Amino acid sequence: AQSVTQPDIHITVSEGASLELRCNYSYGATPYLFWYVQSPGQGLQLLLKYFSGDTLVQGIKGFEAEFKRSQSSFNLRKPSVHWSDAAEYFCAVVRNTGFQKLVFGTGTRLLVSP
Amino acid sequence: DAGITQSPRHKVTETGTPVTLRCHQTENHRYMYWYRQDPGHGLRLIHYSYGVKDTDKGEVSDGYSVSRSKTEDFLLTLESATSSQTSVYFCAISSGTGREQYFGPGTRLTVT
Numbered sequence: 001a002q003s004v005t006q007p008d009i010h011i012t013v014s015e016g017a018s019l020e021l022r023c024n025y026s027y028g029a030t031p032y033l034f035w036y037v038q039s040p041g042q043g044l045q046l047l048l049k050y051f052s053g054d055t056l057v058q059g060i061k062g063f064e065a066e067f068k069r070s071q072s073s074f075n076l077r078k079p080s081v082h083w084s085d086a087a088e089y090f091c092a093v094v095r096n097t098g099f100q101k102l103v104f105g106t107g108t109r110l111l112v113s114p
Numbered sequence: 115d116a117g118i119t120q121s122p123r124h125k126v127t128e129t130g131t132p133v134t135l136r137c138h139q140t141e142n143h144r145y146m147y148w149y150r151q152d153p154g155h156g157l158r159l160i161h162y163s164y165g166v167k168d169t170d171k172g173e174v175s176d177g178y179s180v181s182r183s184k185t186e187d188f189l190l191t192l193e194s195a196t197s198s199q200t201s202v203y204f205c206a207i208s209s210g211t212g213r214e215q216y217f218g219p220g221t222r223l224t225v226t
Contacts, residue, residue, distance in 0.1 A: 034214055043204060043217040044157075090156060101172065102147075102215055106156040 002027040004093050006105035013081050014113050021076040021108050023091030031093040033074040034102070035065055039087045047089075050074065061085070086112045117141055118218035120205050126224045133192040135221050137205030139185075145208045146188040147215065148172075148180060150201040157204065163188055195225045 003026045013019050025031060032051050036044040048059025055067040065076045074091060091105040117140030127133050137146060148160040149172075159172030161180040169180050177199060179191045192199055202222050206215040 032213075036217075043219045044206075046214050046216065049214050101159050101162065104156040104158075106154060 002031065002093055002095060002103050004091050004103055004105035006089075006091055006108050008108045009106075010109045010111065012111040012113055015083050016080050019076075019078045019081045019085070019110070021089050021091075021110070023074045023076065023105060025072050025074065025091075025093045027072075027093065027095065029095075030067075030069060031095050033065075033067060034092040034094075035059065035063070035074070035076050036090045036092060037061075037087050038090065038107075044090065047076070081110075081112055083112045083114070086110055118205060118207055118216060120203075120218040120221050122221060123219065124222050126226060127195050128226055129196060130194050133195050133223065133225075135190045135203055135205075135223070137188045137190070137218055139188075139205075139207045141207060141209075141216075142185060143207040143209050144185075145210070145215075146182065147206040147208075148178070148188065148190045149204045149206065150174065150199075151204060151220075152201050160190065160203075192223075195223075197225050199223065200225045 005024045034049045035047040037047050038044045047063050048057050050057050050067050058064050063078050067074050088107045088109045090107045092102050094102045119138045121136045147162040149157040151157050158174045160178050163169045163182040181189045202220050204220045205218040208215045
């Protein structure tokens with residue numbers, strides 16, 4: 001069964017510093033990959049997605065993610081964090097064949113210090 | 115933002131009472147999903163629908179039932195609510211299998 005690991009439960013970054021959130025998946029082939037963000041009391045918003053092609057994908061709010069097949073990873077990055085980026089971030093994967101369900105990681109909570 | 119609404123947004127109910135949560139979409143998407151979100155567990159799929167009257171179980175379906183009589187509405191029912199069903203419930207939609215899902219604002223349910 002496929003699974004998603006987000007090894008960092010909490011991360012604190014200074015405003016203006018760079019950010020990298022880790023995501024590793026377990027699946028025999030390349031799945032479809034997603035990053036979502038959830039602000040407190042809100043639903044989940046799609047940041048970016050990877051289906052195929054260029055392994056560096058750009059998303060909304062200045063985020064990007066890089067798919068690395070050899071490491072089974074899909075890490076999220078941002079060069080300069082803003083206080084408004086404080087939220088919880090979820091990585092998710094789904095198999096790219098047949099009807100399959102989206103599997104979420106347990107999330108990483110980002111705190112931004114002044 | 116995708117046109118997804120959930121009602122009610124907040125509900126407090128007593129153990130043993132039935133509860134129905136509603137998800138309404140205006141996107142005409144075929145697939146609809148119900149998740150629950152609990153600390154330390156991320157989002158877990160309860161039930162999903164792949165068309166009108168076509169539904170199936172997710173990983174945490176015990177104690178829940180669903181119905182979809184119209185494309186735009188997906189109902190989640192707790193026949194007899196228990197305290198373990200206190201959670202935040204999210205509805206999601208997608209246009210196709212394996213495609214990205216778009217989420218509603220959530221319903222916070224407290225069972226006392």
